[in-house]
Amino acid sequence: MYPRDLSEYSQLGTRSSRDVKPALDVVAQCKMLTVLLDDFVEDMRQQQHLITRDIEHFMEQYEATSDPQYIAKMVLRLVEWYKAWLPPAEYVVDTQITHVFSVLPPSFTRGFKSLLNLTFNLVHMASAPEWMLTLVPSTQPPPSRVDLPLWAAFDKLGLLDRYESLVSSVCYEYIEAHILQTCTGKWDEPMLANIRLWMADNIVPWMIMPYARGARSADEARTMLQGVGSRLDFHVCKTLSELRTREIFDIIIDYPDSSSALQDLRECLQRVDQRTQLVQTLRRANNKRLLHPGADTKDILTQYVSIIRCLRIVDPPGVLLYKVADPIRRYLRDRPDTIRCIVASLVGDGESGDSLVDDNEPIQPLQQQQEEDYSDPNWEPEPIDAGPEFRTNKPSDIISTLVSIYDSKELFVKELQVLLAQRLLAITDGSYEKERRNIEILKIRFGEAALQVCEVMLRDMTDSKRIDTHIQAQKNSPLHATIISKHFWPPLQSSKFSMPGQLKELRENYAKEFHLFKPDKKLVWLPHLGTLKIDIELDDRTVSAEVPPLEAAFIELFSQKDIWTVQELIEQVGKVDRPAVLKALGTWIDLGVLKEDRHDQYRLLNTAEDGDSTSKAVARPAMVVDEEPPVTAVQQQQAEQMRVFWKFIEGMLRNLGTLSLDRIQSMLKFAPGYDRNIEQLGAFMEAARREGLVTVKDGMWKLQR
DSSP states (O other), X not given: OOOOOHHHHHHHOOOOHHHHHHHHHHHHHTTOHHHHHHHHHHHHXXXXXXXXXXXXXXXXXXXXXXXXXXXXXXXXXXXXXXXHTOOOGGGOOSHHHHHHHHHOOTHHHHHHHHHHHHHGGGXXXXXXXXXXXXXSOTTSOOTTSOOOHHHHHHHHXXXXXXXXXXXXXXXXXXXXXXXXXXXXXXXXXXXXXXXXXXXXXXXXXXXXXXXXTTOOSHHHHHHHHHHHHHHHHHHHHHHXXXXXXXXXXXXXXXXXXXXXXXXXXXXXXXXXXXXXXXXXHHHHHHHHHTSSTTSOHHHHHHHHHHHHHHHHHHOTTOHHHHHHHHHHHHHHHHOTTHHHHHHHHHTTOSOTTOOSSOTTSOOOOOOOOOOOOTTOTTOOOOOTTOOTTOOTTSOXXXXXXXXXXXXXXXXXXXXXXXXXXXXHHHOOSOOOHHHHHHHHHHHHHHOTGGGHHHHHHHHHHHHHHHHHHHHHHHSOOSOOOOOOOTTTSOOBOOOOOOOOHHHHHHHHHHHHHHHHHOTTOOOOOOTTSSOEEEEEEOSSOEEEEEEOHHHHHXXXXXXXXXXXXXXXXXXXXXXXXXXXXXXHHHHHHHTTSEEEEETTEEEEOSSOOOHHHHHTSOOOOOOOOOOOOSBOOHHHHHHHHHHHHHHHHHHHHHHHOOEEHHHHHHHHTTSTTOOOOHHHHHHHHHHHHHTTSEEEETTEEEEOO
């Protein structure tokens, strides 16, 4: 039993523990066994330098090369020492193992981890290093069982118990590497089920030795692996959830092609608590990539709708959506064209494929948030992570969610009227079926009462066509008028110029025929709206063009004389801005009808000039004139109305001195027609402050003296 060098055992020959057991039994009967074992332990302490020598030799080789094969050889060598110094089973002591752990250098942990990583390759022999294959006995079947001498050595030396966390970390890192390699950017198919199949084929066989060693049957091994298998599945869900959380913004952009990735994320979040990380990551991405002045409002709305649809897949109760959507809704509320973009999508005014509304979604009335009915047998409590302002009965369809960005749907109805007016006035072929269908759909969403004005506008267009047909039957005229009801249409852009010559005569004759047909009504012309198809007969050519009324008015004046100045033209037609005049004249210059002889003087070209003389014309700067829509936008209407209420505000501040915004709002409610909220009033007062009309200090407003 004396511990010797391994080389001496080959000279002594092998001796079975059964040879010394009778002698040990005799010593035990004499009650001298304790003394004998104490001597044996002391002898081992004195001979430990032999084991330390081998450990230092192998560790020097590993530290020089970082090759884990030296760690494997050292482990197998330590097993030889263990077996050589091992007393009979009932007399085993742990002093040898304790000493081995005490002399292992810090670098052993790194080497042991590298060796464990390589053991994954033993599940598939084709990828195992050649030196590792030599550790597998030739009589052993293919290593689907992973029953290798190396694992037996780990177990014999107690390395698996001592480095249990290291073994787990190796397995976790192997899983993480596989998920990042196979799942990054792959959103078009479910990956979680594939990962679990890969786990069954690659990880479970490896897990048998560290976690199910000693199992005598498959059922026993399955029972032993149940706990660690659950932890590894949790880690799979955690890793995949973290990956999808980092990719969530691009996944939403790719929706609906990324639906499979969202389903995986939903299943992962049911196992791991990473909902907060998902919300924080998506909000940061939205602030960085979406909610900034460079993003178009239509793009923000499109992304917001995708966020709604995606997060409803991930979290049907809507808690995540509520937390993510709040900054987006506040940002959209401050954008001036948000309502216009939503309404344009409702009536199909966007580009093909860019509609915010899915054609497959059923058309339903706008849903309003209601108080919770606790007597409902299907009532369910709010989720545990819901905030105090969260409500489970919020609108579920996309349109209701978008409309709920604002406090009232009246803003949308007014914008609908403006947009419908613009579309109706732009129709030239008399086909209003698309608009009629849109109105019927919008009546379902907003209610019939809200769309009554729109129905009147559409009826005006059909009546206008009927009236024009009657007038043409009475007296044929090249003029075809669109007649609308002044009190039911949104305010139209106004202009006060007059049409000269034959154009004026055409309008007067048409108005007389209308008065005969409708004696109780009178036509008020809007001279700047409409188009004219005219033929200009010159000495050597005829020029045909379709132009707005102002261009036609100017060219009509040139039938009276050939040369006009800009000032003379303005005096003839009435109040017209100079940029609009230059733009109208530029149209005829481009068509070769007029020529600018000198600054602000234009001449009619009865005979076309050749290229040389044309090139000598006075160079005229390009005029940039904003094209105004025929219908006044909602923001302009509101600004005009607020200018009316400014008189009330000015009187309050003059008579009462300083007032808070809340006090001004409460007093304005007595003014006829006032329907603004306090946010709109605050924006108006801030605009008045910038113009120097009022000042504010500590929330109190007063007139600027």
